[in-house]
Amino acid sequence: MTELVKHPDRTLINVQLGQNIILKHLSHQDLAELERSIQISDFKKSEILLRQGDEQLEQYFVLDGILKRFVTSANAKGMILRFAIHGDIETSYAAWRQKKNAPYSIACVSQARVARVPVQKWMEFLAERPALKEHFEYEVMRIMSEVMAHTITLHMLDASGRVERFIRKYSHLFDLLTQKELAAYLNIYPETLSRLKTKHAKLS
Numbered sequence: 790m791t792e793l794v795k796h797p798d799r800t801l802i803n804v805q806l807g808q809n810i811i812l813k814h815l816s817h818q819d820l821a822e823l824e825r826s827i828q829i830s831d832f833k834k835s836e837i838l839l840r841q842g843d844e845q846l847e848q849y850f851v852l853d854g855i856l857k858r859f860v861t862s863a864n865a866k867g868m869i870l871r872f873a874i875h876g877d878i879e880t881s882y883a884a885w886r887q888k889k890n891a892p893y894s895i896a897c898v899s900q901a902r903v904a905r906v907p908v909q910k911w912m913e914f915l916a917e918r919p920a921l922k923e924h925f926e927y928e929v930m931r932i933m934s935e936v937m938a939h940t941i942t943l944h945m946l947d948a949s950g951r952v953e954r955f956i957r958k959y960s961h962l963f964d965l966l967t968q969k970e971l972a973a974y975l976n977i978y979p980e981t982l983s984r985l986k987t988k989h990a991k992l993s
Contacts, residue, residue: 790828790829790830790905791828791829791830792827792828792829793824793825793827793828793829793904794824794825796829798829802829802852802902802904803820803824805852805853805875806820806827806850806852806904807820808875808876809850809851809876809877809878810876810877810878810928811850811878811921811924811925811928812850814920814921814924815921819918819921822914823906823914826906826907826910826911826914827904827905827906828904828905828906829852829902829903829904829905830902830903830905831900831901831902832854832897832900832901832902832903833897833900834897834898834899834900835896835897836896836897837894837895837896837897838856838879838895838896838897838903838905839879839881839891839893839894839895840891840894841860841861841891841892841893841894842890842891843890843891844890844891845907846881846884846885846891846907846908847881847905847906847907847908848878848880848881848882848905848906848907848908848911849873849878849879849880849895849903849904849905850878850903850904850905850906851873851874851875851876851877851878851879851901851903852875852901852902852903852904853875853900853901853902854874854875854897854898854899854900854901854902854903855872855873855874855897855898855899855901855965855966856872856873856874856877856879856895856896856897856898856901856903857869857870857871857872857873857895857896857897857898857970857974858870858871858872858873858879858893858894858895858936859893859894859895859896860892860893860894861894867973868976869970869973869974870893870936870939870940871932871935871936871939872898872959872962872966872970872974874961874962874965878928879895880908880929880932881908882908882912882925882929883929883933885908885909885912898966898967898970939974942954943975943976948975948977948981948982948985949985951975951976951977952975952977952982952985952986952989953989955971955974955975956989968982968983968986
């Protein structure tokens with residue numbers, strides 16, 4: 790983990806931060822101020838950024854690669870809730886607001902570079918920028934709605950319907966994810982996913 794102000798790729802990283810769904814709303818001056826609180830981490834595939842139950846909560850800005858949010862039950866059964874790619878955020882804001890530990894884990898689907906800020910510092914930064922805070926809270930609510938819709942989909946649609954919905958809503962992710970990860974997200978067997986992808990390709 791390296792402080793952004795000391796990172797050798799600082800110029801490139803600042804460009805990437807400026808493309809982030811939340812940080813693109815910042816002025817150069819505000820981004821320069823936030824920069825002092827940002828740490829940059831490079832992760833290998835499958836590395837964990839946040840573990841379910843952790844007390845130390847952070848705000849993440851995805852610079853490169855793909856992250857996944859997932860939960861694990863007491864009997865070790867897992868469920869992927871969402872994916873985040875370049876330009877997206879990952880957050881434990883709701884847990885921080887409720888003074889709770891992390892309710893889910895965040896891990897790398899691929900090699901990834903992530904900018905990270907302690908949630909407390911991020912909220913102090915937002916407190917002085919009401920418009921940015923509004924953008925951020927809207928995005929958090931959108932993500933929560935997305936996760937809820939995905940959970941409902943797993944119960945309401947069959948395998949074919951889940952794949953069709955994913956292609957319709959997240960076509961930009963369809964070819965980025967491995968068959969194993971996508972099958973796990975859709976709660977279907979990889980073989981079933983392969984068959985349905987082939988069927989979809991023929992119909993396209």
